[in-house]
Amino acid sequence: GAGVSQSPSNKVTEKGKDVELRCDPISGHTALYWYRQRLGQGLEFLIYFQGNSAPDKSGLPSDRFSAERTGESVSTLTIQRTQQEDSAVYLCASSLGGDRRVQPQHFGDGTRLSIL
């Protein structure tokens, strides 16, 4: 079956521009997560959605970052006024509902964001 799909796979933009990253989770997965991964490092949690609500936004690094989810499906991560330190791979994952501490997460292959 189809896995988690992210678009674009690569994005190059100039400092100060806004970018929007998209995630299509696995059908039927009510939980959705965004992570950031800098080169050679582990994953940094950004935000978690259960359905369309985001009970945990604790990982968003600044108010330039925001995310939304509609129809318990597609999610978009928006970064405003991008900075060079935003350059990273942004990964999306989805999982079945229920206890998020138990459900394995299924990851997309990420969007590689490069800020010039």
Place this chain on the structure above:
Amino acid sequence: LAKTTQPISMDSYEGQEVNITCSHNNIATNDYITWYQQFPSQGPRFIIQGYKTKVTNEVASLFIPADRKSSTLSLPRVSLSDTAVYYCLNYGQNFVFGPGTRLSVLP
């Protein structure tokens, strides 16, 4: 805050068994322990999950002692294609993926 510690890197040879141990600081009573594998330019992939004792699937085994302060991922007879970064995780209140263990399998 749930935190895990694991070796930064390991080397092995094809055909050997590889054991990667992770320590789980402040693991909560109802936390599961989960391991993921990540290849370059790909997202992490779920390998195995357990709560206590031993779990085995077609890919790996996971050993968790009674105190649950550590876990060991065991990969039997590794091949070159097992070269990847391996992450241990207990979710707790935050989804903290550390830097992982970079496993290099040599011919």
